[in-house]
Amino acid sequence: MANTHQELRGQSLLPNERVQAAWFVLQTQIMGGASKKDVREHYQKAMGYIDALRDAELIDAADFKLMATIVLRALNDALERLHNQAD
Template identity: 35%
Template sequence: MPTTAVFVTNDQPGLPSDRVQRAWYLRLNALHGAKVLADAIRAYHNAVGYTQALRDAELITNETELAMTSTLAEVWKVVVDRLEAHTVAKNA
């Protein structure tokens, strides 16, 4: 299953600037484009850390943090399902 370069194109509500928005989407796209589980795990933790850093710096609200975490969980599920399906097909 081919991956696309851009997973999300709509705005993530509550992000304080375009720069923060671009950085967030770079992290989501890195996760979405992961070819192996190790890369997916690394990208996932990078995105979690970015979200926490924004929250610790009080640049986002609790609601925005929840929205970002929900988006990240959705992307994670898609990626893990894709990688597991590829592994099963490869080993069959």
């Protein structure tokens, strides 16, 4: 697992392939956002998705914290990328 990106570490926490696929789509949308507004909107969708998983008891508090950290990191990386492109 040493060569695995941080964003991929959350996959084993998810209950099935459908949930996992949606999770990776959300991360990809955050990281590929074309504007800061798009990135923030995708981040909010991802946080809503994580909340829904927790509310449905598909993830526990530790999983929630890990997934929230992953999307926050994706948000920060995407915003930094957009900031650097503007320079």
